[in-house]
Amino acid sequence: MHWCMGTNWSAIKFDWNQVRAFMATAELGSLSGAARALGTTQPTVGRQVTALEEDLGVALFERVGRGLVLTPSGKAVLDEVRLMGEAALRVSLVAAGRVEDVRGTVSISVSDLVATYLVPDLLLELSARVPEIVVDLVVTNAISDLMRRDADIALRHVEPDQPDLIARRVRSGEAGLWASAGFLQRHGRPQSIADLAGLPFVGMSEPVQMLSYLQSWGLPTCEADIHVHTDSMIVAWEMVRQGLGLGVMSDEIALRTEGVERVLPDFAPLPVHMWLTTHRELRTSQRIRVVFDVIAEVLTR
Secondary structure, eight states: OOGGGGOOGGGOOOOHHHHHHHHHHHHHSSHHHHHHHHTSOHHHHHHHHHHHHHHHTSOOEEEETTEEEEOHHHHHHHHHHHHHHHHHHHHHHHHTTOOOOOOEEEEEEEOHHHHHHTHHHHHHHHHHHOTTEEEEEEEOSSOOOGGGTSOSEEEESSOOOOTTEEEEEEEEEEEEEEEEHHHHHHHOOOOSGGGGTTOOEEESSOHHHHHHHHHHTTOOOOGGGEEEEOSOHHHHHHHHHTTSSBEEEEHHHHTTSTTEEEESTTSOOEEEEEEEEEEGGGGGOHHHHHHHHHHHHHHTO
């Protein structure tokens, strides 16, 4: 039986432009970001998303602050239309005679902490799905300049503001204050923020910057409390684990680390976000798009 004979065409009321607008808005988190990515205007994208909501009879987004967040219905729709997006990209490449073999290298910029704790799972998934792709892992704690093509893709803890970059928030969590069991035995277990005064800290940046970060969090620290510091976050975290001082770490990574305990667990944690970023032009590369989409899928589970 021919496929079309079983299709209920009268039930398909939306058009592809509406789907494109919805997917771009969902990926970038705002109408303005979607408009830049699609090369159109924000009102146009807004009208297309609204039209899709009306045609489907469901609310796809809810506004949170200045951004848009998918509703449960929106998430369910997005899971289905992603297949449409992949198929549409493939059709466009075929029509242009530019079908690209995904075989090749993709460079991904990550911090040493992310490379150690999160990337192995990503690479296992990527290798299972597209074994022909080779990953060049650029491990750096500086923010790679994607505009200069320092890397094809980057995982960052800050949202980029360059208009030519596409960014998707793939992780949201919290960070707290952690110490080793041995450290707490030697120095005592703090019961309040005031008890932190005079305790040694391990800095993950130079002391002035680290001190500003700690004090903005409301901690009673001074520069003399930062007994050791390093630009390597993985080395700094190991120093915390070995008992050299208190350290700030995301719960996701700290909970994977043996021998450390949360200090002042009732103290308000710091929000931690992770952004998956690439240059807008690079999304036209089938190889880079595949890697971007796999990473996004794994990290948003």
